[in-house]
Amino acid sequence: MKDSPGTHEAWAAALRAHGRRVTKQRLAVLAAVEHHPHSPAEAVLAAAREDLPELTAQSVYVVLGDLTELQMLRRFEPPHSPALYETRVGDNHHHAICIGCGRVEDVECAVGHAPCLTPHWDESATPMTIQIADVMYQGICQDCQRTQTLPSLSKQAK
Ligand SMILES: [Zn+2]
Ligand SMILES: [Zn+2]
Numbered sequence: 001m002k003d004s005p006g007t008h009e010a011w012a013a014a015l016r017a018h019g020r021r022v023t024k025q026r027l028a029v030l031a032a033v034e035h036h037p038h039s040p041a042e043a044v045l046a047a048a049r050e051d052l053p054e055l056t057a058q059s060v061y062v063v064l065g066d067l068t069e070l071q072m073l074r075r076f077e078p079p080h081s082p083a084l085y086e087t088r089v090g091d092n093h094h095h096a097i098c099i100g101c102g103r104v105e106d107v108e109c110a111v112g113h114a115p116c117l118t119p120h121w122d123e124s125a126t127p128m129t130i131q132i133a134d135v136m137y138q139g140i141c142q143d144c145q146r147t148q149t150l151p152s153l154s155k156q157a158k
Contacts, residue, residue: 011027040081095136098144
């Protein structure tokens with residue numbers, strides 16, 4: 001898979017806007033995460049090395065941390081999983097993770113009343129203006145439902 005030149009241009013512009021040099025390493029990491037959304041650092045490293053074989057694990061970790069701080073990447077940490085990265089930032093989408101196989105799906109929007117997203121402020125609390133609601137759904141994906149390899153719910157609760 002190849003990125004359109006437009007994507008690279010947008011990344012280069014964003015890096016420059018943050019005062020970062022546009023390096024091969026940064027672009028390789030961004031492209032790897034773009035093509036493998038919700039990947040842990042090791043998978044990003046493996047994918048980025050296909051473009052840039054000399055890339056070290058150390059530099060991938062540094063670049064991932066830096067780009068996350070710049071909010072060009074989003075990092076989230078599902079339970080019982082290493083941190084995962086994606087290029088889809090700034091839209092406050094949520095994630096659903098399968099407790100059977102660890103598959104992650106994007107959830108556009110949390111709707112309805114339960115579980116509630118509007119914070120109820122206790123009398124002792126100092127209310128905040130909420131900017132982000134980060135919801136992690138946990139469930140069972142269709143593949144796992146079909147193959148019935150899912151662990152029992154009681155075993156998960158530890
Ligand atoms: Zn699954
Ligand atoms: Zn996502």
